[in-house]
Amino acid sequence: MTTPTLVTLEDIRAAARRLHGGIVRTPLVPAQWGDPARPLWIKPESLQVIGAFKVRGALNAVGRIDESVRSRGVVAYSSGNHAQAVAYAAATFGITAQIVMPRETPDIKVRKTRAYGAEVVLCDAGQRETVAAELVERTGATLVPPFDHPDVIAGQGTIGLEIAEDLPDVANVLVPVSGGGLASGIGTAVKALCPRAQIFGVEPELAADTAAGLQAGHRVSMPVADRNRTIADGLRSEPSALTFAHLQQVLSGVLTVTEDEIRSAVRELTFKAQLVSEPSGAVALAAYRRHPLPPGPTVIILSGGNVEPALLRDILFDQSAAEDQRH
């Protein structure tokens, strides 16, 4: 087994130059209601164009494709934020995008992706990768993977540059982990610029494959049916060899959170920070609340805010009364 080549600070700085003006330079929002020993700052990537950080990696990856190749378009498979991110990036570069989605994808996600001008290709469950590969073969388009690519990791890493610039004495950065591209990129940038900072991944207890993997020293797979139990639908993927190698390098550990803690964190973000979060976007706050962290300024990544209205209603209002009574 060969060790993959890791993304460098210079790769991430090049990505930042490429993205400049094309993304929202999100602020660090101070949360006065945090633990005074660990002043809390929120990085609201929910404010990006498509409502999630994914647009950084997609824009960088599409921007890095050689122009003569890029003109043939891009392909992605995703039913989540990556679909919209690639659709948006393709529109930015004036090229076609074909996004492969399972037939059972909620109609609203299909429509949102089409709204950016992408063609949505519906397929049977479990066939996404095969169908995408066929499209690439047939059209000469380039596949943009959701996390398993250095350019995607470098794009997400620009968040880390911004944190280091805005809060150079940051002590802890808490990052949701699914495929691991976000934590790989942020961790690489922050560890290079703020060597004393600690980067913690965060996973739902129900999809804690990376927590298990880092402990074991190698990737550990969980059955997809198990991972699919969590309400955090953006955190059901597992790292690739490439992202896992980064995570081994940059993470001080992975913190896990329960489903109730995730719901509670969504409520806290809504009512105290005025920020709408999808469940996956709230796990870092949940971990901040649950786990004892080293003292010092702490940043949580709010990775995205795309949540169905019915689910938001359920989390904000239907559960809260019951839980308040329990506690």
Place this chain on the structure above:
Amino acid sequence: MTTPTLVTLEDIRAAARRLHGGIVRTPLVPAQWGDPARPLWIKPESLQVIGAFKVRGALNAVGRIDESVRSRGVVAYSSGNHAQAVAYAAATFGITAQIVMPRETPDIKVRKTRAYGAEVVLCDAGQRETVAAELVERTGATLVPPFDHPDVIAGQGTIGLEIAEDLPDVANVLVPVSGGGLASGIGTAVKALCPRAQIFGVEPELAADTAAGLQAGHRVSMPVADRNRTIADGLRSEPSALTFAHLQQVLSGVLTVTEDEIRSAVRELTFKAQLVSEPSGAVALAAYRRHPLPPGPTVIILSGGNVEPALLRDILFDQSAAEDQRH
């Protein structure tokens, strides 16, 4: 009647230097779902420390008080965002704050203000100004008014500097108007730096005293019982002579919106922009949706996000079904 001295661009630039590092430098959030002829940008002041823009004016005004005087503390009367803004500013400077509130103020607002270390002085309805004046007389503290002061206007104006810096070709800026400090400051800065931009005030139809006043050429007062009908509880004040003089100078007009349009805009901000808005904070989006504007890049000010959970639930979920059926 003498013409008041107006705040200048230089006053606002001085305020920006004073506030640097003490406030959130809010981004312009692009809203892809706007009218393509009037690309829509949101300035989310809901992300400020106290959840509203008021902290800018309060920090600037408290910072401008001579240090020997400032040490005697500050006084304010408010049951809204200004109360928390002055409490926060006083804490920042390490001085005492006494905030006068009517006895019927919701307990949650009293507690939030106390949480910043301020002393809350409850009084009978209609007695706020008298009680505040007595406190000033007795203690030598300085009164920080919510809008009727050049330093408060200059502080709010720093939002305009940021807009001009981020979007120099802005065509329209839509600003909620109550006492008029926010629109006075933003208008002064943007008109100075982007002379072709037009600044529009926005009011609820139920509290459209400034719309009437600008048309009449002098301030027009509406009975407070009438103004209190709007759900936008932050927009029930009327301009002072000082702010009205600014508004006459900088506004191209005042746009009005209905209560249903305000509720609809709160939903749009929540579900499309991932931003929680109080009703007063959503009127600029409501006006963008309702009124034909000159073409070109358009900024709406989301002035604040402090909304009671029960009211938010009502706006987001209880009304939407009924209204969707109506339309």
